[in-house]
Amino acid sequence: MIDCKKAVQLIDRKEFENLSAKEKLNLRIHNAMCGKCRGYKRFSQILKSLFGKITEHQECLTCEEKEKMKQKLSSH
């Protein structure tokens, strides 16, 4: 059975990459027996969702801010 070090690496990788069938199986077996890694998996999922929301949130400058910036640049 894989250890926690390997399991958390697989949990992290799984969020971004496809794992091989063997890796998936090893992770499932490990998680079935390890509450700590299950907790880490849950937290990782939450964190990823949070970041998904952050990237949806686009910060923009207002027209006024852009105009002020143009003025400052042109007076430079």
Place this chain on the structure above:
Amino acid sequence: MVQTKADIDLNSWVDDYSDMLFNFAANRVNDRDLAKDLVQDTFFSALKAWERFEKKSTVKTWLFSILKRKIIDHWRQQQSRKTKPISQYTTNDEDENNWIEATTPYSEVNETEAFFENNELRSALMGCIDLLPEKQKGIFIDKFIDHKDSEEICNEYEITSSNFWVIIHRAKIQLKGCLDKKWFEN
């Protein structure tokens, strides 16, 4: 051909690139005014260096590279200004041993989804990212916010794939500790 400052259409720079640059900066410094200043400084620096710009890359890429350097400088200054030890969130030891802290509490983070739209949570999360060490912060943001390819990040930071995942893991654990303190305990 020598390019002069007169060749630059500053208004179109602001129109074309300021939002992209601003969004990039705002996601990294978690301070709207500071992000705006960094973008403005980027334009000033670009203006000064325009005659040396060899057009080997696009103006956009060039501006982003200037902004990135400014953000890193800001992070460095910020790190050096910190008076409180941040060792509880920080470890520079990227040794592959000590991969998972046996005592790390993985307490449940309940109903987080309900807070998704809450700016305070966003701010807390960005504040926690700010506490990460410079390299860890850069790598984490590249992966989780910019969705860069892992291999590209490894090349950029000259780290191995294994080391990369160690850094990601450590950053997550530190964020968890910080969020528990800053957000969930309140």
